[in-house]
Amino acid sequence: MATPIGSSINMLKGILNKIAAAACVLCFCSACGGAAVEVATNSDTFIYPDYAGVTVPVNIAPLNFHYTAAGIKKAVTTVTCGDAVVEFSGKEVVWDMLQWKSLLASAVSDTIRFSAELAMKGGDKQTFEWEVYVSPDKIDPYVSYRLIEPAYEVWHEVEIRERCLENFEERALSNWQNTDNSCMNCHIHSQARSDLSMFYVRGKDGGAFLNRNGEVRKLTLNAEGLVSGTVYGEIHPSGRYGVFSSNVVLPGLHALGTQRLEVYDTASDLVITDFDKNELIIPSILSRKDVFETFPVFSADGNSIYYCAADTLPMPRDVEKLRYSLMKISFDPKTGKAGSRPEVVWDAEQHKASVCHPKCSPDGKWIMYTVADYGTFPIWHTECELEMMNLQTGEIVKMDTANAYRSDTYHCWSSDSRWFVFASKRGDGKYGRPYFCHVDENGNLTKPFVLPQEDPWHYENSLLSFNIPDLSDGPVNFDAQSIGKMIKETAAETFVINGNKN
Amino acid sequence: MSSVKRFSIYIFLLFSLMSCSDSKTSYYRIWQEGHHLSDSLMIDFYGEENEAIENALGLVLEALDGNWEKVEEMTRGSRKSEIAAYYHNLAMAMKGCLADSLMYYYQPFGRGLFMPIGDESTQLKIAARSEAWYRLGEMTMAEHAAMLAQSFSPGHYGVPYLKRLAEVNLVTGQEEAAKKYLRLLSKEPGCEKWVSDRMPGQQSEEVKEHLKKMRSLLPTYDIVHGQSQYRDVLKNLLASNPDNQLARQYLLCYDLLIKDLGSFIKDYDPMRDRSRLYDEAALIYLALHNEVTPQNLSHFRISREVFQDFNDYDNLYVLSKGAMAPLQKQYGNTYWFFYQYAKRNTK
Structure with missing residues (x-):
């Protein structure tokens, strides 16, 4: 802060006239911002990010971390795997990339053992030991997400980024600078394919950006006859079709301070898009006025559509009574038509809960979804958890190993169905972060780990949420500049509603 | 200690003092430092330092610290300013005399009590929005407003918003979130005492008392409402805590400022108000x-x-x-x- 020099000198003269001048000055200085208050972080774990006991893929980026206790005078961390021994000094452990890669390569299907000795101010010593298991199952090397402040429903300067999981490289796929500060929705891939993905940029020059067959198209997935534009959905494995919900979405705030935001629909139907014919198909069975239909996805083989459905209720008055069931209906990829007989896969009344965000594993074995007490948008519901069902047996797998006491939502399978990523607000409860979890062929899970960052303090310092992390088997073929150019120069392709509703 | 070394220390102390001993607080500079803004960014976003901006920034900062006498003093001469009206009304309500003072000040209708957010809102108005909700005991709205203020600030960062976010989460008992903000604030010059007074487990008696009072205002009933449903929110606060005097004054004065006499008559209790x-x-x-x-x-x-x-x-x-x-x-x-x-x- 700029200070009038004269007054400071006069003050100093006054202080120097006193016998205890030096002591006074020192006290004054320390109150003016010299030493920062040391604050312990994440008191429930001794390291952050909490990598103790996690399983990581063999191709993951270095797990940099720091110790969380306040008052550490000296810290020594010893890492061993087989004959390899690496030692770190200091309360932050930051790996050299080559050293980490070499260690991982030697630790496949093995554990990396960590031991730490912390000398605390005051003379105490603390010791910790933990392990990290290295799975031979590689994870798809890219994840994309939207970075946004968790300011409920309002955005300002958001972007979608793509991060390489094997290192710390990250780039913008679309950002506010190139979109006239428009809102953009998250980027989704079909079965983690980098050559088949989509996202929306809102605003007058925006549209749905479809990345398919090496080409990016700008589409208007809206037409008179839909309750609104398309919102949630997925691309068919063939790439020809999409299935989307068309929702009138409204946000509401909870009066109780820990609940925050409720987002609800006052109308929602499903629509199938034919990307080859630029047609919208509205199946009457999936666009009933007495039912809210939302969150549609295709089965792994593309022959069914899973979606969530609830009887309509007055909103927001009855939002706490609103419970969605998981439904399934057949789909014919030859005609683009849905079947006529929906079946209940997961009954909301039976479970006294509400389901959302279903996602089928690419191997066709599992469907994973989020369960909350009520509603359709539970990212602020602390009770909401991931759950999955074996599609061959109907057995439900509780996912306690992956779930935490904060909301766990918006999951995405890897292309080989051995990993999934999800957004969790565990920790501070406010900021969603991408966590990765291994799942074996029997549905056994391991302790998830957060996306590694080069800076071990990244998450503590960040005021952004990672929205809808989505895995990809490679980098996509566009970036923020090319999207910005399309926004400015390319007219969106229009779609028409197919006259023959089914 | 060598004389050279001693001289160096004195020089260091002199410069330290020069940077710490401002005789008159410049809110403009405090704001700039608290938002990590360069001179040019500060000018781009808030304009050159002048009396009007200095006063407006001062109101945000003094109210955040609960210095209501100062807020009253700073709003005394202001006229036709929505921000001044908003803070003046809040200061009067904190003293329990909002109704008696209401017609003696410029009143931009409901905007004198709540800062609505719209396309035309300035960042400063967004920054002000949280204060009334926090004092009323409506932590969702207070947190929402603080998040928005941060989002719309030039660097998506600012000490005032971090302070408010920390306070809100301390009141609602979400300590992990509060500690995140306190940790960030602990790195900000001049915030050490503010942080240490509020750190869970070592809070000062004054802070404990403040948190206790704020928690007594929290709603116990849940409703889902829109951002502008002020009456519903206030009535819910009063249903949970009929002795919330601030909410009572705000409800009645809001009715009157928007000229909704029908609602006023329903809300008004001549025996109490x-x-x-x-x-x-x-x-x-x-x-x-x-x-x-x-x-x-x-x-x-x-x-x-x-x-x-x-x-x-x-x-x-x-x-x-x-x-x-x-x-x-x-x-x-x-x-x-x-x-x-x-x-x-x-x-």
């Missing part, structure tokens, strides 16, 4: 509904003096054929005049 402003408003309501009867005057506890003034106002209105000037001269500080002549600034 006493102010000449309320008497004046009740008289309009009774007159509009042809219900000025001795029984109603008694029910609303309207004094003979206020009733006589109302009749005099009415007579002058007829005599002056509705001309504003003579009425303003004599009754410019009455609700009658506001009700009849105040017009919304649609710009």
Whole structure:
């Protein structure tokens, strides 16, 4: 802060006239911002990010971390795997990339053992030991997400980024600078394919950006006859079709301070898009006025559509009574038509809960979804958890190993169905972060780990949420500049509603 | 210690003092430092340092620290400023005299109590929005507003928002979130004591007392509401805690500022809420509904003096054929005049 020099000198003269001048000055200085208050972080774990006991893929980026206790005078961390021994000094452990890669390569299907000795101010010593298991199952090397402040429903300067999981490289796929500060929705891939993905940029020059067959198209997935534009959905494995919900979405705030935001629909139907014919198909069975239909996805083989459905209720008055069931209906990829007989896969009344965000594993074995007490948008519901069902047996797998006491939502399978990523607000409860979890062929899970960052303090310092992390088997073929150019120069392709509703 | 080394220390201390001993607080500079902004960014976003911006930034900062006497002092001379009206009203309400002071200050209708957010909102107005909700005990709205203020600030960062976010989460008992913000604040110059006083497990008695008071205001009933459903939110606060005096003043004065006399009469309890402003408003309501009867005057506890003034106002209105000037001269500080002549600034 700029200070009038004269007054400071006069003050100093006054202080120097006193016998205890030096002591006074020192006290004054320390109150003016010299030493920062040391604050312990994440008191429930001794390291952050909490990598103790996690399983990581063999191709993951270095797990940099720091110790969380306040008052550490000296810290020594010893890492061993087989004959390899690496030692770190200091309360932050930051790996050299080559050293980490070499260690991982030697630790496949093995554990990396960590031991730490912390000398605390005051003379105490603390010791910790933990392990990290290295799975031979590689994870798809890219994840994309939207970075946004968790300011409920309002955005300002958001972007979608793509991060390489094997290192710390990250780039913008679309950002506010190139979109006239428009809102953009998250980027989704079909079965983690980098050559088949989509996202929306809102605003007058925006549209749905479809990345398919090496080409990016700008589409208007809206037409008179839909309750609104398309919102949630997925691309068919063939790439020809999409299935989307068309929702009138409204946000509401909870009066109780820990609940925050409720987002609800006052109308929602499903629509199938034919990307080859630029047609919208509205199946009457999936666009009933007495039912809210939302969150549609295709089965792994593309022959069914899973979606969530609830009887309509007055909103927001009855939002706490609103419970969605998981439904399934057949789909014919030859005609683009849905079947006529929906079946209940997961009954909301039976479970006294509400389901959302279903996602089928690419191997066709599992469907994973989020369960909350009520509603359709539970990212602020602390009770909401991931759950999955074996599609061959109907057995439900509780996912306690992956779930935490904060909301766990918006999951995405890897292309080989051995990993999934999800957004969790565990920790501070406010900021969603991408966590990765291994799942074996029997549905056994391991302790998830957060996306590694080069800076071990990244998450503590960040005021952004990672929205809808989505895995990809490679980098996509566009970036923020090319999207910005399309926004400015390319007219969106229009779609028409197919006259023959089914 | 060598003389050279000692001299170096004195030089260091001198410069340290020079950077710490400002005799007059420059809110503009505090704001700039707290947002990590360069001079040029500060000018781009907030304009050159001048009295108006200095005053507005000062109001945000002083209110955040709960310095209501200072807020009152700083708003005393201001006229036709929504931010000044917002903080002036809040300072008056904190003293329990919002109703009595309402008509003695510029009132931009409901915007004098709540800062609405719209496409035209300035960052400073967004930054101000959190204060009233926090003091009322509505932590969702307070947190929402602080998040928005941070989002719309030049660097998506600012000490005032971090402080508010920390406070909100301390009040609602979400300590992990509070500690995140406190940790960030601990790195900010001048925030050490603020942080250490609030750190869970080592809070000062003053902070403990403040948190206890704020927690007593928290709603116990849940409703889902939109951002502008002020009445619903206030009524919910009062349903949970009928002794929330700030919410009570805000509810009644909001009704009056938006000229919703029907709601006012429903919300008003003449046995509990006493102010000449309320008497004046009740008289309009009774007159509009042809219900000025001795029984109603008694029910609303309207004094003979206020009733006589109302009749005099009415007579002058007829005599002056509705001309504003003579009425303003004599009754410019009455609700009658506001009700009849105040017009919304649609710009």
